[in-house]
Amino acid sequence: MITAVRMPESAEAAAEAAARGGRVMAGGTVVMAEVNTGPVADTELISLRHAGLSGITVNEGVARVGATTTFAELRSGLGFLSEAIRTLASPTIRNLATVGGNLFVPQPYGDFAVCLLALDATVEIAEGQETPIAEWNRRPGEIVTAVRFAVPREGTWFYHKAMRRKLNSAAIVTVAAVVDRDTVRVALGGVAPGPVRSPAAERVLRGQELTRDVLDAAGEAALADIDPRDDAYASAWYRRRVLPVHVRRAFQNEEA
Amino acid sequence: MAKLKGRGYASVNYPTGMNLGGDPSQALIHSTTTGTFVVSLSSVDLGQGLKTVVAQCAAEVLGLPFENILIDTADTDTGPHCMGTFASRGTHRVGNAVIMAAAEAREVMLAVAADELEVDPGDLETDGTGFIAVKGAEEKRIHITDLALAAHFKHGRTISGRGIFLKEQSTVVPETGEMDPDSCQAHACTVAVVEVDDETGVVEVLEMHNAYEIGRALNPAMVTQQVEGGAWMGMSHALFEATEPYYPARDHGPADFTEYLMPGPADIARQYSVILERPADNGPFGAKGIGEMTANAPIPAIANAIFDACGVRVETMPFTPERVLRDLDALKGTT
Amino acid sequence: MPSSVVNLTVNGREQEFLARPAESLLTSLRDRLGLMAAKRGCAQGSCGTCTVLVDDKPVMSCLVAVETIEAAEVRTLEGVADGERLDEVQQAFLDGFATQCGFCTAGMIMTAEALLAENPDPTHDEVVEAISGNVCRCTGYRAIVAAILDAAGRRK
Numbered sequence: 252m253i254t255a256v257r258m259p260e261s262a263e264a265a266a267e268a269a270a271r272g273g274r275v276m277a278g279g280t281v282v283m284a285e286v287n288t289g290p291v292a293d294t295e296l297i298s299l300r301h302a303g304l305s306g307i308t309v310n311e312g313v314a315r316v317g318a319t320t321t322f323a324e325l326r327s328g329l330g331f332l333s334e335a336i337r338t339l340a341s342p343t344i345r346n347l348a349t350v351g352g353n354l355f356v357p358q359p360y361g362d363f364a365v366c367l368l369a370l371d372a373t374v375e376i377a378e379g380q381e382t383p384i385a386e387w388n389r390r391p392g393e394i395v396t397a398v399r400f401a402v403p404r405e406g407t408w409f410y411h412k413a414m415r416r417k418l419n420s421a422a423i424v425t426v427a428a429v430v431d432r433d434t435v436r437v438a439l440g441g442v443a444p445g446p447v448r449s450p451a452a453e454r455v456l457r458g459q460e461l462t463r464d465v466l467d468a469a470g471e472a473a474l475a476d477i478d479p480r481d482d483a484y485a486s487a488w489y490r491r492r493v494l495p496v497h498v499r500r501a502f503q504n505e506e507a
Numbered sequence: 508m509a510k511l512k513g514r515g516y517a518s519v520n521y522p523t524g525m526n527l528g529g530d531p532s533q534a535l536i537h538s539t540t541t542g543t544f545v546v547s548l549s550s551v552d553l554g555q556g557l558k559t560v561v562a563q564c565a566a567e568v569l570g571l572p573f574e575n576i577l578i579d580t581a582d583t584d585t586g587p588h589c590m591g592t593f594a595s596r597g598t599h600r601v602g603n604a605v606i607m608a609a610a611e612a613r614e615v616m617l618a619v620a621a622d623e624l625e626v627d628p629g630d631l632e633t634d635g636t637g638f639i640a641v642k643g644a645e646e647k648r649i650h651i652t653d654l655a656l657a658a659h660f661k662h663g664r665t666i667s668g669r670g671i672f673l674k675e676q677s678t679v680v681p682e683t684g685e686m687d688p689d690s691c692q693a694h695a696c697t698v699a700v701v702e703v704d705d706e707t708g709v710v711e712v713l714e715m716h717n718a719y720e721i722g723r724a725l726n727p728a729m730v731t732q733q734v735e736g737g738a739w740m741g742m743s744h745a746l747f748e749a750t751e752p753y754y755p756a757r758d759h760g761p762a763d764f765t766e767y768l769m770p771g772p773a774d775i776a777r778q779y780s781v782i783l784e785r786p787a788d789n790g791p792f793g794a795k796g797i798g799e800m801t802a803n804a805p806i807p808a809i810a811n812a813i814f815d816a817c818g819v820r821v822e823t824m825p826f827t828p829e830r831v832l833r834d835l836d837a838l839k840g841t842t
Numbered sequence: 843m844p845s846s847v848v849n850l851t852v853n854g855r856e857q858e859f860l861a862r863p864a865e866s867l868l869t870s871l872r873d874r875l876g877l878m879a880a881k882r883g884c885a886q887g888s889c890g891t892c893t894v895l896v897d898d899k900p901v902m903s904c905l906v907a908v909e910t911i912e913a914a915e916v917r918t919l920e921g922v923a924d925g926e927r928l929d930e931v932q933q934a935f936l937d938g939f940a941t942q943c944g945f946c947t948a949g950m951i952m953t954a955e956a957l958l959a960e961n962p963d964p965t966h967d968e969v970v971e972a973i974s975g976n977v978c979r980c981t982g983y984r985a986i987v988a989a990i991l992d993a994a995g996r997r998k
Contacts, residue, residue: 252843253843254863255863276907279905283887283904283905283907284888286864286907287866298910300910323899341975341976342900342953342971342975343887343900343953344902347902415828417771418772418773419765481759482759482766483760483767483768485829489828493707554943554944554945554980731939732939732981735982735984736942736982738982739982763886764883764888769977769979771983773971773974775983
């Protein structure tokens with residue numbers, strides 16, 4: 252049962268509060284749902300709403316996005332992410348849900364974490380350290396303060412999310428990719444306990460024109476890198492069965 | 508990869524009301540001193556619009572504007588009895604009871620007006636705007652507000668009425684099996700147009716065409732809404748909803764409205780609805796019930812459309828992309 | 843456990859009340875301030891019946907810990923009509939039969955108000971996306987989308 256809500260007003264204060272214990276809450280879209288439907292083990296919430304952790308800056312092609320930046324703010328701030336953000340939950344959630352918070356939600360939610368993996372983002376934590384997201388493991392008491400990534404050149408960013416509904420639904424399969432000459436990063440969501448890269452698909456795509464045959468081969472290859480589970484949206488069987496289709500469609504820019 | 512289009516239809520007939528030990532509802536109506544007619548009911552309006560429809564019935568019988576009617580469904584402790592709003596019985600039973608009550612109230616209303624205007628009640632008519640006037644001599648008239656005041660304070664009369672509709676219990680004729688369990692039956696047909704994505708098994712309902720024969724559409728806009736809302740529910744049940752997605756295993760039962768899948772506003776079909784009327788001789792102005800049936804026909808219509816599109820016979824709801832895809836694989840021999 | 847004093851401007855009026863730790867804005871509106879239009883459909887942020895405006899943004903009020911929005915401006919359905927005069931969105935919902943049981947209606951209208959304030963001439967698809975977080979069980983959504991487009995037209 253929650254007996255206090257702390258509201259630290261700086262990154263340092265937030266880190267101190269988190270180190271002392273308590274559940275960190277950014278947008279509240281996960282934590283408040285649990286608190287409302289209780290019981291919860293925590294007695295304290297640490298709200299990051301006033302810790303000064305929101306905001307987007309772009310310097311020489313590198314974006315730094317504060318951890319409590321909401322998805323609504325991000326969508327207006329970084330246009331290339333607009334279509335991807337449109338697939339995340341609904342507007343009334345996006346006005347609250349944060350970039351940082353999305354790093355902590357389990358698959359098949361957390362599509363933005365999939366995007367960050369494809370963008371090879373770094374995660375900045377309160378102590379001023381940055382870690383590449385693929386190597387980052389969250390530790391209790393740690394506050395993510397920002398993420399940083401190079402903004403992809405136009406025409407090199409690809410994103411496709413297959414859902415049971417056209418809007419506001421969790422991932423059956425999410426594909427996020429950057430393909431820019433020799434840089435090929437393909438990240439997948441909905442098909443493993445966390446977001447995963449697909450080195451196998453990347454090997455197929457590297458240096459190749461994105462023809463139908465190449466995309467089909469990449470999709471088939473990606474099967475080697477997944478570990479799908481059953482959930483209320485789709486089974487592991489189904490996710491495995493349609494993964495190659497959605498990998499291909501991510502690069503085809505056609506109405507799936 | 509192909510999007511395969513298909514069309515299918517299904518039809519349904521649906522009974523109005525219940526048999527049980529008889530199926531009654533009562534209504535009481537009384538005029539306030541300023542000519543508002545309060546209809547007292549225990550019937551519940553859940554949003555289906557019962558209050559609107561019975562107010563229309565009362566206004567029609569009384570010959571007064573809709574705005575003069577006040578429906579009071581406040582208290583099942585004290586109100587006149589109603590079996591409830593279910594079994595598609597509301598419009599039919601309660602409508603009939605209200606008509607009966609309003610007819611009695613109208614008689615009293617005209618009798619008092621006759622006294623006021625010093626004519627015979629048979630010489631009077633209502634003009635629908637609130638006046639009771641002498642036929643052929645409209646300038647000799649009285650407004651219901653003045654009439655109600657006069658009734659209460661001058662004549663000592665209550666302008667009120669009582670109504671009940673009972674569908675009597677029907678028992679089976681043992682020799683033949685004949686019985687009369689429902690008052691009337693409404694009929695409907697839905698044609699569904701779907702598109703099946705043969706690479707993912709995803710079914711999209713593009714169109715639903717609905718024809719409903721419901722005796723009398725007392726409120727055509729509300730009937731259309733019932734048809735469309737019900738068709739949405741049918742589509743939802745056909746393609747999305749499950750409390751046990753891995754039945755008979757109980758795993759992954761939905762824990763919130765995110766996991767409990769229902770089509771959202773981006774997933775709806777274009778609908779075209781037609782209302783047909785074959786008045787029922789025992790319905791209020793001929794109306795039949797349309798409450799529950801609207802979710803029924805769309806489901807098999809969608810199933811038939813899927814078969815038309817891609818040859819897959821779905822038999823278990825919901826017709827998930829996985830079920831369709833497994834059946835497509837089996838058809839192609841690629842299981 | 844100790845309650846906190848919270849100050850909000852709600853429908854243009856300053857309100858001060860006590861809130862329990864981690865109490866949601868929805869609970870504060872309904873149980874402290876008697877504003878019952880916002881509904882508690884799921885308390886999990888998955889139905890949208892609790893949608894209100896916080897600093898002009900439509901949010902799920904069940905997901906907002908009210909202590910964290912001290913001094914915010916909140917608008918609910920109760921603040922939409924001008925006395926007895928319904929605004930264009932409310933009137934369009936009535937005229938278009940876009941409400942049946944009414945449970946989603948308050949959330950739908952607040953979502954629509956926010957949309958039209960930011961985008962006075964939305965396309966059909968923009969309306970659909972705006973209400974994609976509001977669940978309706980009765981209408982099948984068509985009449986709601988039509989009512990919001992109708993209201994936009996009336997405002998022009």
